Amino acid sequence: MAYWLFKSEPFKWSFAMQKAKGDAGQEWDGVRNYQARNFMRAMTVGDRGFFYHSNEGKAVVGVVEVIAEAHPDSTDPTGTWACVDLKAVADLPRPVTLDEVKADPRLQNMVLAGNSRLSVQPVTDEEWRMVCEMGGLTVPA
DNA sequence: GCCAACGTTGGC
DNA sequence: GCCAACGTTGGC
Numbered sequence: 001m002a003y004w005l006f007k008s009e010p011f012k013w014s015f016a017m018q019k020a021k022g023d024a025g026q027e028w029d030g031v032r033n034y035q036a037r038n039f040m041r042a043m044t045v046g047d048r049g050f051f052y053h054s055n056e057g058k059a060v061v062g063v064v065e066v067i068a069e070a071h072p073d074s075t076d077p078t079g080t081w082a083c084v085d086l087k088a089v090a091d092l093p094r095p096v097t098l099d100e101v102k103a104d105p106r107l108q109n110m111v112l113a114g115n116s117r118l119s120v121q122p123v124t125d126e127e128w129r130m131v132c133e134m135g136g137l138t139v140p141a
Numbered sequence: 142g143c144c145a146a147c148g149t150t151g152g153c
Numbered sequence: 154g155c156c157a158a159c160g161t162t163g164g165c
Contacts, residue, residue: 009163033148055163098164117147117162143165150159 003123004039004049005112006064006086015051015062018088025067025087028120029075036120040084041070048089050123050131052112059095060131064088092135106130 006028008014018026031037043066051062068085098116101107107130111121123131 007163035148058164115147116164119162145162145164147162148160150157152157153155 002043002047003125003128004043004047004066005052005060005121005123006049007052007054007119007121009055010053010057011055014053015088015091018051018062018064018086019091021087023067023087025085027068027071027074027085028083029073029081031073031083031119032081033119035118037070037082039120039122040082043069043084045069048128049086050128051088053095054116057095057097058099059097060101060135061092061095062088063090063092063132063137090137092132092137094134094136096131096135100134101131104130104134 031040045066045068047066049064049066050060051064052060064086066084067087070082070084072079073081073083098112101110102113107113107127110127111118
């Protein structure tokens with residue numbers, strides 16, 4: 001299984017809104033970036049991801065699961081863009097902030113620490129475990 | 142609200 | 154195919 005990170009401005013689409021969708025989930029639409037699209041195409045059902053709040057909060061706040069593989073983005077009439085469907089799995093008991101990620105030498109290679117603009121990012125197994133631990137998730141979600 | 146960084150677009 | 158201009162993102 002692979003791990004990812006999904007970034008959203010909480011005023012546009014927050015983790016609370018994602019949770020409100022329950023197990024039905026929600027498509028992760030609106031992504032208009034080729035790199036991000038390619039990552040979504042590489043995802044398989046059951047992959048896990050962090051939910052990151054940008055701008056306001058600037059922290060990893062929850063865990064989501066991929067429940068549908070990449071399909072055409074319903075908000076894109078041209079058919080160029082794709083998205084996966086996600087459902088909320090768990091809150092991080094303690095949000096892990098961008099500052100904490102940047103301050104940790106072992107997380108220096110996280111895409112989040114370097115290329116802050118990419119809205120869908122890959123996360124390594126080790127990064128996943130570390131951020132879960134920092135966030136107070138004893139049982140890796 | 143500002144500005145730097147990045148990705149995309151379009152002219153050549 | 155290159156590169157300058159532009160728009161957008163996101164941290165501060």
